[in-house]
Amino acid sequence: MKNLVGLVVAFLMFSVPAIAQEHKDEGGGGQHAGGQAGGQKAGGGHIPSHGPTPSRGQTHATPSKPAPAHAAPEHQAVQNGHPEGQVQENRNANVRPHVEPRGDVWVGDDSGRNDPHYHLDHPWQYGHFTGEIGPSHVWRIEGGGPSRFWFGGFYFSIAPYDVGNCDDWDWSGDEIVIYDDPDHVGWYLAYNVRLGTYCHVMYLG
Numbered sequence: 001m002k003n004l005v006g007l008v009v010a011f012l013m014f015s016v017p018a019i020a021q022e023h024k025d026e027g028g029g030g031q032h033a034g035g036q037a038g039g040q041k042a043g044g045g046h047i048p049s050h051g052p053t054p055s056r057g058q059t060h061a062t063p064s065k066p067a068p069a070h071a072a073p074e075h076q077a078v079q080n081g082h083p084e085g086q087v088q089e090n091r092n093a094n095v096r097p098h099v100e101p102r103g104d105v106w107v108g109d110d111s112g113r114n115d116p117h118y119h120l121d122h123p124w125q126y127g128h129f130t131g132e133i134g135p136s137h138v139w140r141i142e143g144g145g146p147s148r149f150w151f152g153g154f155y156f157s158i159a160p161y162d163v164g165n166c167d168d169w170d171w172s173g174d175e176i177v178i179y180d181d182p183d184h185v186g187w188y189l190a191y192n193v194r195l196g197t198y199c200h201v202m203y204l205g
Contacts, residue, residue: 043196047135048099051179051189052106055113096165098197106198113183117161118200123186129154129178129203138175138193145171148204159187159200166192166199 097108111117131139131154139151146158149171158166175193181200191198 043098043192043194045193046099046101046196047138047177047193048104048106048179048191049135050104051134052109052182054182055110096197097162097199098195099191101196109181109183109189109198111183115184118159118184118187120186120202124203125186126203126205129188131178133178133180133188135177138177141169141171141174141176143172151176155204156188156190156201157204158190159202162199165197168195170194 095108097106099106131137131152139154141149142151144150144155146163146166148155148157150156169192174195177191177193178201179189179191179198181187181189184200187200187202189198190201
């Protein structure tokens with residue numbers, strides 16, 4: 001009888017942590033990714049096989065204040081990790097831009113070519129990104145923050161309008177994949193492999 005009780009106790013000791021870990025994993029980094037596709041959550045290591053397709057619609061975005069003439073956050077004062085005077089209200093407070101794993105559907109990138117939040121007077125002022133673009137290469141963020149982060153000797157900044165969409169990024173280790181932005185000249189899209197979310201980013205050199 002003592003052996004049976006001992007076996008039951010041992011079984012419970014090993015099974016309860018495993019069940020708890022399973023539930024923890026289910027609610028992990030995809031909580032801001034916005035929904036599931038066929039029971040598969042965004043993020044969790046999934047890498048989209050392609051970037052978004054060009055948007056067919058016109059922009060419906062109305063900025064709460066005038067869009068910046070150009071975005072050069074590395075030359076602006078930074079307070080609390082955000083470029084001063086550049087942060088606008090997060091348009092995706094409930095559902096962040098993300099990629100649905102089934103079909104690699106890019107959700108939240110449909111504002112159109114004329115979205116004033118991504119207008120640049122001087123696109124590509126620091127040149128084009130010369131590293132690998134697309135799913136064939138995963139980069140690991142080595143440091144920084146939204147206004148300036150780096151990996152592999154390349155520097156980028158998050159679009160001021162997207163800063164609220166990356167507050168859960170790990171700036172010292174998250175893996176990202178860079179994709180071309182087919183709609184907004186001067187921007188790339190940085191996809192966070194852990195979270196399944198993405199932001200518009202500018203190459204800084």
